[in-house]
Amino acid sequence: MGKASLYSRYLFALVLLVFGLNKFLGFMPAPEYSLGSPQMTYMAGLSGVHLFPILGIIYLASAVMLGTNKMVGLATVVMAAVAFNFLLFHIVLDPAGLPPAIVVTVLLVLTMMGNKDKYQGLLS
Numbered sequence: 001m002g003k004a005s006l007y008s009r010y011l012f013a014l015v016l017l018v019f020g021l022n023k024f025l026g027f028m029p030a031p032e033y034s035l036g037s038p039q040m041t042y043m044a045g046l047s048g049v050h051l052f053p054i055l056g057i058i059y060l061a062s063a064v065m066l067g068t069n070k071m072v073g074l075a076t077v078v079m080a081a082v083a084f085n086f087l088l089f090h091i092v093l094d095p096a097g098l099p100p101a102i103v104v105t106v107l108l109v110l111t112m113m114g115n116k117d118k119y120q121g122l123l124s
Contacts, residue, residue, distance in 0.1 A: 005114020013066035016059045016079070023056025031097070039093045056083065066111070071113040073118030076111055083108045 022028045033039040046052060058078060065075035083105050090101040112119070 002010060002030070002079070005110055007026060008070055008107045008110035009066050009072070010071075010113065011036075012104070012111050013063045015104060015107065016063035016066070019031065020056045020059030020063055021040060023052050023059065031094070033094075071117050072111070076115065077119075080112070 005051045030043075031039075033043065036090040059082075062079050065071045083101075087098075087105050089094075090098040
Protein backbone atom coordinates (compact mmCIF):
# COMPACT_ATOMS: atom_id res chain seq x y z
CA MET A 1 0.00 0.00 0.00
CA GLY A 2 2.95 2.33 0.62
CA LYS A 3 4.08 2.58 -3.00
CA ALA A 4 0.49 2.89 -4.31
CA SER A 5 -0.15 5.73 -1.87
CA LEU A 6 3.11 7.44 -2.79
CA TYR A 7 2.44 7.25 -6.53
CA SER A 8 -1.16 8.34 -6.09
CA ARG A 9 -0.06 11.31 -3.96
CA TYR A 10 2.34 12.54 -6.64
CA LEU A 11 -0.14 11.90 -9.45
CA PHE A 12 -2.87 13.65 -7.48
CA ALA A 13 -0.53 16.60 -6.88
CA LEU A 14 0.17 16.78 -10.63
CA VAL A 15 -3.56 16.70 -11.44
CA LEU A 16 -4.21 19.47 -8.92
CA LEU A 17 -1.34 21.54 -10.29
CA VAL A 18 -2.64 21.30 -13.86
CA PHE A 19 -6.24 22.08 -12.94
CA GLY A 20 -5.21 24.80 -10.51
CA LEU A 21 -3.15 26.55 -13.17
CA ASN A 22 -6.03 26.13 -15.61
CA LYS A 23 -8.28 28.18 -13.30
CA PHE A 24 -5.97 31.15 -13.90
CA LEU A 25 -4.50 30.56 -17.36
CA GLY A 26 -7.49 28.93 -19.06
CA PHE A 27 -5.53 26.59 -21.34
CA MET A 28 -8.24 23.89 -21.20
CA PRO A 29 -11.65 24.93 -22.50
CA ALA A 30 -14.63 24.65 -20.17
CA PRO A 31 -17.34 22.20 -21.23
CA GLU A 32 -20.12 23.63 -23.34
CA TYR A 33 -23.51 23.41 -21.63
CA SER A 34 -26.72 24.62 -23.20
CA LEU A 35 -28.20 27.85 -21.94
CA GLY A 36 -30.71 27.26 -19.16
CA SER A 37 -29.56 23.70 -18.50
CA PRO A 38 -29.06 22.60 -14.88
CA GLN A 39 -25.31 22.31 -15.54
CA MET A 40 -25.12 25.87 -16.83
CA THR A 41 -27.19 27.16 -13.92
CA TYR A 42 -24.83 25.45 -11.47
CA MET A 43 -21.72 26.81 -13.20
CA ALA A 44 -23.21 30.29 -13.42
CA GLY A 45 -23.85 30.20 -9.67
CA LEU A 46 -20.24 29.23 -8.97
CA SER A 47 -18.95 31.89 -11.36
CA GLY A 48 -21.22 34.53 -9.87
CA VAL A 49 -19.55 34.25 -6.47
CA HIS A 50 -16.05 34.03 -8.01
CA LEU A 51 -15.46 30.53 -6.69
CA PHE A 52 -13.23 29.34 -9.55
CA PRO A 53 -10.20 31.52 -8.64
CA ILE A 54 -10.60 30.44 -5.01
CA LEU A 55 -10.68 26.80 -6.14
CA GLY A 56 -7.55 27.46 -8.20
CA ILE A 57 -5.73 28.69 -5.10
CA ILE A 58 -6.94 25.67 -3.11
CA TYR A 59 -5.82 23.29 -5.89
CA LEU A 60 -2.39 24.90 -6.16
CA ALA A 61 -1.84 25.02 -2.39
CA SER A 62 -2.90 21.39 -2.07
CA ALA A 63 -0.63 20.39 -4.96
CA VAL A 64 2.34 22.02 -3.22
CA MET A 65 1.47 20.37 0.11
CA LEU A 66 1.11 16.94 -1.49
CA GLY A 67 4.18 17.33 -3.68
CA THR A 68 6.40 18.36 -0.79
CA ASN A 69 4.85 15.87 1.67
CA LYS A 70 4.02 18.71 4.07
CA MET A 71 0.58 18.98 5.66
CA VAL A 72 -0.74 16.05 3.61
CA GLY A 73 -3.57 15.51 6.09
CA LEU A 74 -4.81 19.07 5.66
CA ALA A 75 -4.54 18.93 1.88
CA THR A 76 -6.46 15.66 1.62
CA VAL A 77 -9.20 16.71 4.04
CA VAL A 78 -9.76 19.94 2.11
CA MET A 79 -9.63 18.13 -1.22
CA ALA A 80 -12.09 15.49 0.02
CA ALA A 81 -14.83 18.12 0.08
CA VAL A 82 -13.87 19.33 -3.40
CA ALA A 83 -13.63 15.79 -4.81
CA PHE A 84 -17.01 14.88 -3.32
CA ASN A 85 -18.58 17.90 -5.00
CA PHE A 86 -16.82 17.04 -8.30
CA LEU A 87 -18.03 13.44 -8.13
CA LEU A 88 -21.58 14.37 -7.14
CA PHE A 89 -21.86 16.96 -9.93
CA HIS A 90 -20.93 14.37 -12.53
CA ILE A 91 -23.16 11.65 -11.06
CA VAL A 92 -26.21 13.91 -10.97
CA LEU A 93 -25.76 16.48 -13.74
CA ASP A 94 -23.08 15.39 -16.21
CA PRO A 95 -22.51 11.61 -16.34
CA ALA A 96 -20.26 12.00 -19.39
CA GLY A 97 -17.58 13.52 -17.16
CA LEU A 98 -17.81 10.78 -14.55
CA PRO A 99 -14.59 8.84 -15.41
CA PRO A 100 -12.23 11.74 -14.55
CA ALA A 101 -14.20 12.38 -11.34
CA ILE A 102 -13.78 8.72 -10.37
CA VAL A 103 -10.04 8.85 -11.10
CA VAL A 104 -9.59 11.94 -8.92
CA THR A 105 -11.61 10.34 -6.12
CA VAL A 106 -9.61 7.10 -6.29
CA LEU A 107 -6.32 9.04 -6.20
CA LEU A 108 -7.55 10.94 -3.17
CA VAL A 109 -8.70 7.79 -1.37
CA LEU A 110 -5.40 6.00 -2.07
CA THR A 111 -3.48 9.01 -0.80
CA MET A 112 -5.62 9.17 2.32
CA MET A 113 -5.26 5.43 2.98
CA GLY A 114 -1.49 5.74 2.92
CA ASN A 115 -1.62 8.58 5.44
CA LYS A 116 -4.36 7.33 7.74
CA ASP A 117 -2.28 8.02 10.85
CA LYS A 118 -2.66 11.74 10.13
CA TYR A 119 -6.43 11.58 10.73
CA GLN A 120 -6.41 10.12 14.24
CA GLY A 121 -7.20 13.51 15.77
CA LEU A 122 -10.21 13.95 13.51
CA LEU A 123 -11.58 10.51 14.29
CA SER A 124 -11.22 10.54 18.08
